[in-house]
Amino acid sequence: MRIGIFFGGPSRERDVSFAGGRTALANLNKALFDPVLVFVSGWGRFYIVEPEFLENTSIRAALPEQDGFSVYDESLEEEDVIPGEQVEPEWFEDYFDMAFLAMHGPDCEDGAIQGLLEWHKMPYTGPGILGSGLGINKILQNNLIALVNGQQKKTATITRDVWNQADQGAFFTSLVSHLGLPVVVKAPHQGSSIGVAIVRENDLGTFQKAVGQCFFTTTLSLSDWAAMDEQAKHEYAQRTATLSSAIGYPLIIENTGEYAMHPADLIEKLDDEADEDADRIFTLASVNAEDELLFEEFISGQEFSCGVIQDDDGLAVALPPTEIYNAEAFDYETKYLNSVAKKRIPVGTSLENNRAIQVGIEQLFTKLGINVYSRIDGFLTPEGPARGDEPGEPQRILFHDPNTIPGMSPTSLIFKQMAEIGMNLSDSLTYLIRQSLRERIRTGKDTHRLKQMLTELDAKLATRKATMLPEQVIHFGPTDDDWNRARAEYNAAAALAETRPQLVYLKSKVENHEVPVYFLFKDTIADLEEALASPRHPLLIETQERARHITERYV
Numbered sequence: 001m002r003i004g005i006f007f008g009g010p011s012r013e014r015d016v017s018f019a020g021g022r023t024a025l026a027n028l029n030k031a032l033f034d035p036v037l038v039f040v041s042g043w044g045r046f047y048i049v050e051p052e053f054l055e056n057t058s059i060r061a062a063l064p065e066q067d068g069f070s071v072y073d074e075s076l077e078e079e080d081v082i083p084g085e086q087v088e089p090e091w092f093e094d095y096f097d098m099a100f101l102a103m104h105g106p107d108c109e110d111g112a113i114q115g116l117l118e119w120h121k122m123p124y125t126g127p128g129i130l131g132s133g134l135g136i137n138k139i140l141q142n143n144l145i146a147l148v149n150g151q152q153k154k155t156a157t158i159t160r161d162v163w164n165q166a167d168q169g170a171f172f173t174s175l176v177s178h179l180g181l182p183v184v185v186k187a188p189h190q191g192s193s194i195g196v197a198i199v200r201e202n203d204l205g206t207f208q209k210a211v212g213q214c215f216f217t218t219t220l221s222l223s224d225w226a227a228m229d230e231q232a233k234h235e236y237a238q239r240t241a242t243l244s245s246a247i248g249y250p251l252i253i254e255n256t257g258e259y260a261m262h263p264a265d266l267i268e269k270l271d272d273e274a275d276e277d278a279d280r281i282f283t284l285a286s287v288n289a290e291d292e293l294l295f296e297e298f299i300s301g302q303e304f305s306c307g308v309i310q311d312d313d314g315l316a317v318a319l320p321p322t323e324i325y326n327a328e329a330f331d332y333e334t335k336y337l338n339s340v341a342k343k344r345i346p347v348g349t350s351l352e353n354n355r356a357i358q359v360g361i362e363q364l365f366t367k368l369g370i371n372v373y374s375r376i377d378g379f380l381t382p383e384g385p386a387r388g389d390e391p392g393e394p395q396r397i398l399f400h401d402p403n404t405i406p407g408m409s410p411t412s413l414i415f416k417q418m419a420e421i422g423m424n425l426s427d428s429l430t431y432l433i434r435q436s437l438r439e440r441i442r443t444g445k446d447t448h449r450l451k452q453m454l455t456e457l458d459a460k461l462a463t464r465k466a467t468m469l470p471e472q473v474i475h476f477g478p479t480d481d482d483w484n485r486a487r488a489e490y491n492a493a494a495a496l497a498e499t500r501p502q503l504v505y506l507k508s509k510v511e512n513h514e515v516p517v518y519f520l521f522k523d524t525i526a527d528l529e530e531a532l533a534s535p536r537h538p539l540l541i542e543t544q545e546r547a548r549h550i551t552e553r554y555v
């Protein structure tokens, strides 16, 4: 089956998606699937590109500069800047049989691309239109989660027009009295912590800045601008291009209604305006500025993230939840650019609490109409202190934010959790493709053809399972480098699907251990050794058992 791997896209999370494209390309089972790379540009155009394109460190690195600025394609004359063949959606079927969506955020994870693909009768991976539409909207999610499980979380919203006309000090005061401090400010349609700000102090200026940032607007005094030297202007205009932390281009200079398409354009326009009258404050806004913000009470507790998959009957099975700890804020930097945050599977709490998290996740996944897979995050609050003879406040599990296309770097939480039920990266991707076909059949569109595709894939999977491939033993010694090399070799062999790779840890001349799939994601040799020497957590054993009827098709 030819699989079009869609990566990039118009959203602010497009660089995260670039990593997902690499994962899919490297790890798709080559005995079952022929990958075709489809880069989706910022304008939403589709290009068939060669694997070399993914060797660039980022999307901007793959594109030419504009007047010495590093920019995305929206800032360039698009013709010929992307090294690939542009294709129209009606031609997709000439290039691939199914779309593997490794894109995140608005347009990519909200039902838009899903709808486009359904219109063109192209099956795709991940949840369908309904679940995607819900998964992108944090305001709606909060309301629907409360309807499903009765969870109580204090929230508020405000539109940009109301904010602009409001007495902002009075609004902040009433918000703090309703939600307490810190206040969590959220752009409702983003992911990867983009457009999330935590206001910890009772300080209006900090709050206003956070609100502006989450609407994807920024203000600039033209006299400050005029006082900058060339280098400072260059840095400002360049910084503005970073989609994960700034508003990006094209942007609107709201005072004049003009667009600035790229950094040099912004500098020129601001210079002209400052020359005319430097005594003005300008507001710059993203062309995709949020129109409404969400405010939430700050939840203190253990943060967790839990994947969920499903079987052929649509029954949800939650994977073992991961706890994220040691991070003051789980922001974009902490998610992708540093390794401050630590993770443990399962959550460092009782077996009962871990099970309750899983039950809650399965309930939400099912009742919210999500399908195929998802990752839902949340918090486990601590027990309150006892007051005299009265017991303290009981622990609460609060869910938020179903992610319908979870991050897909090779070390993403979803793949670690899939490994815990015995599926390596390659098997996990096969699950995703197969289960997506199963779910697309349920839309009642193009049913006969989709069923044929599923039958053919199932036959290949069955043949593969019945064929004993030669074992490929991959040895490694007690260093982190060796462990990483061996894992890369394992993943490559699993994707090639010509052998059955098996990792063997040579701890010493007299001691060696076969490494099961569920230890594949141990970060270091020390972590691996600890895992090998400890009994497996009962939650992991029981989850693996509960998922066996799903995994046995692949493993």
Ligand SMILES: Nc1ncnc2c1ncn2[C@@H]1O[C@H](COP(=O)(O)OP(=O)(O)OP(=O)(O)O)[C@@H](O)[C@H]1O
Pocket: 184, 186, 190, 191, 192, 193, 194, 196, 296, 297, 298, 299, 300, 303, 329, 330, 331, 335, 377, 400, 401, 403
């Ligand atoms: N109500 C809250 N109380 C405390 N912290 C919060 C709250 N909401 C979000 N956070 C923190 O902010 C982070 C980002 O929030 P959120 O999960 O809503 O963002 P996201 O952009 O949807 O992330 P992703 O797409 O990566 O899942 C969370 O991981 C958590 O650490």
Ligand SMILES: C[C@@H](N)C(=O)O
Pocket: 013, 016, 104, 105, 191, 192, 375, 403, 405, 406, 407, 408
């Ligand atoms: C990619 C990011 N939105 C995630 O949820 O993992």
